[in-house]
Amino acid sequence: MHKRSRWLGGLILLGLAATLTFFRIPLASSQGLTLRSAPVTGALPVSDPGSALWLEATAIEVPLSAQNVTRPMLPDTRVKTVTARALHTDSQLAIMVEWADETHDDSMIRVQDFRDAVALQFPLAAGQPFFCMGQQGGNVNIWHWKADWQADIAARADMNTLYPSMHVDQYPFTAAVDPLAVAPADYVDPNYLPALASGNLFASATRASPVEDLIAGGFGSLTAQAAEGQNVQGYGAWADGAWRVIFARDLTSSEAEDVTFAAGQVYSMSFAAWDGANGERNGQKSTSQWVGLQLGAQTDGAAQPDQPRPSQSSAAAPSDPLGMLYVFGPMVLVAGLIMALAGGALALSALLRPKDRP
Amino acid sequence: MAEVYNWHLGRSMAYAFPEAHPQKQFAAVFNINRCIGCQTCTGACKATWTFSRGQEYMWWNNVESKPYGGYPQHWDIHILQRLDEAHQAAGKQAEWDQAQAGESAPYGVYQGLTITEAAGAEQQALGYIPPDTEWRAPNFYEDTSTGYQGDRLGISTAGASLPEHQTWFFYLQRLCNHCTYPACAAACPRKAIYKRPEDGIVLIDQARCRGYRKCVEQCPYKKSMYRGTTRTSEKCVACYPRVEGSDPLSEGVPMETRCMAVCPGKIRLNGLVDIAADGSWAEAPNHPLYHLIKIEKAALPLYPQFGTEPNIYYIPPRWAPRPYLRQMFGPGVDEAIARYAAPSRQLLAVLQLFRTTQRMIFRFEIEEGPLVLETEVNGQPWQMFNDTVIGFDAKNREVARLSVVEPIHERPAERLNSI
Ligand code: SF4
Ligand code: SF4
Ligand code: SF4
Numbered sequence: 001m002h003k004r005s006r007w008l009g010g011l012i013l014l015g016l017a018a019t020l021t022f023f024r025i026p027l028a029s030s031q032g033l034t035l036r037s038a039p040v041t042g043a044l045p046v047s048d049p050g051s052a053l054w055l056e057a058t059a060i061e062v063p064l065s066a067q068n069v070t071r072p073m074l075p076d077t078r079v080k081t082v083t084a085r086a087l088h089t090d091s092q093l094a095i096m097v098e099w100a101d102e103t104h105d106d107s108m109i110r111v112q113d114f115r116d117a118v119a120l121q122f123p124l125a126a127g128q129p130f131f132c133m134g135q136q137g138g139n140v141n142i143w144h145w146k147a148d149w150q151a152d153i154a155a156r157a158d159m160n161t162l163y164p165s166m167h168v169d170q171y172p173f174t175a176a177v178d179p180l181a182v183a184p185a186d187y188v189d190p191n192y193l194p195a196l197a198s199g200n201l202f203a204s205a206t207r208a209s210p211v212e213d214l215i216a217g218g219f220g221s222l223t224a225q226a227a228e229g230q231n232v233q234g235y236g237a238w239a240d241g242a243w244r245v246i247f248a249r250d251l252t253s254s255e256a257e258d259v260t261f262a263a264g265q266v267y268s269m270s271f272a273a274w275d276g277a278n279g280e281r282n283g284q285k286s287t288s289q290w291v292g293l294q295l296g297a298q299t300d301g302a303a304q305p306d307q308p309r310p311s312q313s314s315a316a317a318p319s320d321p322l323g324m325l326y327v328f329g330p331m332v333l334v335a336g337l338i339m340a341l342a343g344g345a346l347a348l349s350a351l352l353r354p355k356d357r358p
Numbered sequence: 359m360a361e362v363y364n365w366h367l368g369r370s371m372a373y374a375f376p377e378a379h380p381q382k383q384f385a386a387v388f389n390i391n392r393c394i395g396c397q398t399c400t401g402a403c404k405a406t407w408t409f410s411r412g413q414e415y416m417w418w419n420n421v422e423s424k425p426y427g428g429y430p431q432h433w434d435i436h437i438l439q440r441l442d443e444a445h446q447a448a449g450k451q452a453e454w455d456q457a458q459a460g461e462s463a464p465y466g467v468y469q470g471l472t473i474t475e476a477a478g479a480e481q482q483a484l485g486y487i488p489p490d491t492e493w494r495a496p497n498f499y500e501d502t503s504t505g506y507q508g509d510r511l512g513i514s515t516a517g518a519s520l521p522e523h524q525t526w527f528f529y530l531q532r533l534c535n536h537c538t539y540p541a542c543a544a545a546c547p548r549k550a551i552y553k554r555p556e557d558g559i560v561l562i563d564q565a566r567c568r569g570y571r572k573c574v575e576q577c578p579y580k581k582s583m584y585r586g587t588t589r590t591s592e593k594c595v596a597c598y599p600r601v602e603g604s605d606p607l608s609e610g611v612p613m614e615t616r617c618m619a620v621c622p623g624k625i626r627l628n629g630l631v632d633i634a635a636d637g638s639w640a641e642a643p644n645h646p647l648y649h650l651i652k653i654e655k656a657a658l659p660l661y662p663q664f665g666t667e668p669n670i671y672y673i674p675p676r677w678a679p680r681p682y683l684r685q686m687f688g689p690g691v692d693e694a695i696a697r698y699a700a701p702s703r704q705l706l707a708v709l710q711l712f713r714t715t716q717r718m719i720f721r722f723e724i725e726e727g728p729l730v731l732e733t734e735v736n737g738q739p740w741q742m743f744n745d746t747v748i749g750f751d752a753k754n755r756e757v758a759r760l761s762v763v764e765p766i767h768e769r770p771a772e773r774l775n776s777i
Contacts, residue, residue, distance in 0.1 A: 070547075071479075071480060071481060071482050071547075072480060072481050072482065072545075072547060072572060073479075073480045073481075074480070075480065108569060108586065108589045109586035109587075110489070110490045110586060111487060111488070111489065111490055111493065111571065111574060111583075111584040111586075112487055112489040112490065113586075148589070157586075158411065158412070158586070158587055159411065159412055159414060159586060159587060162586070166414070168414065171409070171410055171411050172409060172410070173410070174411075182411050183411075184411070184587065184588070187410075187411075192410040193410065193411070193412075193587065193588050194564040194588075194592070195564040195565070195567065195585075195588035195589075195590040196588060197564075198563075198564045198565035199565055200564055200565050200566075200567065200588070200590060202567075202568065202569055202588060202589040202590055203587075203588035203589065203590065219547070220547055220548050220549050222548065222568075279487075281569075281570045281571075282547045282548075282568070282570045282572065283547055
């Protein structure tokens, strides 16, 4: 009996460890990193990554790794780390994300072209839902910047951008004089652009921002907020093998689908990045764990360059007891293995021992 | 991954979603032997659905010259090669056990891997994205045959002798297969692709699509296509207003799709078959599609080994090399060609129904006629009867009536030259 329960205990532990390992459930969340937003006065540099104001903010390096929980996955995603800085006034927050990327992929016209992109994610309720797209009952607000949307703001790319020598006699149901210049806005009947007719922001004839404002509550549930609810501004520029992308939004929002911020408070956020040249899109991406976001209290209007550097033991970092399992997981696996081996050896020796003879 | 039953393979297989079957399934039979490669079908689809910005390269229907042609270029070679590599890595053979053929496994049991089973842990299915250069034309290598084997004067005496032509090509007519287990739907991480419960038509929700192109990557038939203008993917919609009977022309009864209804070669027969709760085809011996596919087994699925249970069936070309055809249509090829070459009375009658009406035919009846011909086919005696086949639409109204022997009308002498 005693031996059986020891066997059983070993097996259960082994099973648990194996399950965690098999599904690659990363239970760690808190890495103790906190992005401290520096309070400033005046206008935030929302479209100027080179502004000296950004030097007021303490930069943090956020490690990213390939999403490996659900299909599709790409084990060798390219963005391994991003650098983040944040600034806020008493009404607005701006976050700048920088990362190295040798290629500048801002087209989504050809079938084989994918864009570079970066996203921020914030839980919509207290606590930390699953760090990858949230979970049922744990919605997240996602801000998704897209290189092609950024390029579209200057000039919306279309077939003739990529195929300048193409010829078409006419596109029916359009009002344009020159068929080659036809753009979504020229369609008299949008039903011939079904994505546009059904309100898909990807097909929008015009773009006000390169950032899409979305919510999610688990894998496959990502949903864009309605056009009226798109209230995140942004700007991104690529230079010398690196993207610098700025997200900006009012601290408060009346929408239930939006995260809201207040000075002095600590929030959770996480990062994701895609390298279009590597075919990265959807869950084939690099993600970070949850990181703290703290909005420093407004002082007399000056920035706080002397704020403490983030550290592993920062009390401000959100705590997550589940994270401990990440540490214990491998230990449990090893212990389970040892137990199973020991149990197996005992059983084997019992079998091999010569039977007592009368 | 769930376990689902795929009757083309005669076994269960892994699939992203558990079994849930539509009440009816959109299906068609294409008689490859009759296609003249005119691309009227291709043009009809383009003129109906894909004439707009961003769809320039899209041919939801295309006709390609096999063995070399393909749209996108070499699509089947590319996916077969990946499947072959997966078999080699797994030490498996893509073989069929025909000894196990039976009611729920009409072609035997496939013992190799499907594109889903060969995918590994990271993807839903094997796949690749053909670049734009491979989508440039609906029929690359148009009418290109295999190497010509002529004599000194360039004349081949044996070139066109049956059972297999020495120099050959054939047309393969392709559109979305509205698969029972669509790889496109499994591939979509957003579940933007769905299969309609009323008719099994597979559609991409244009509001949910985010242009990820996982469907383009993992549809083995390459029938999901990306539209740069809207940055979403689009595909054949099976002309659903016609299938629903909601198109004004259809007068409320299901109608054949555009590409089916225009075919001058009369190679296409399109309809809806009843599906039982377990996914099998509800027995309907007088349904023309059921008759051709289930009873006569004259029409076969395209690349059944991919594992998506496609719903467009083909009567294989009787002049092409059998190993090539077996790779393309599975092990049922020899029986299908034998049945087609020497058709039964019923089969010959049902073959007359192709392209006689735009309405979908749900039931047929045969009125027997006299014996009109006695001959030999492949060394066996064969008789032809002038039977009459009658087709009925969804409301059980007669919509087609044809005799096996086409009636001949002789023009009277005084009108010989009149129009
Ligand atoms: S043929 Fe391709 S696009 Fe059509 S249903 Fe099947 S997997 Fe999907
Ligand atoms: S069924 Fe309709 S949409 Fe599909 S290929 Fe044929 S014509 Fe085009
Ligand atoms: S319209 Fe008919 S005969 Fe012409 S290419 Fe298409 S399938 Fe073949």
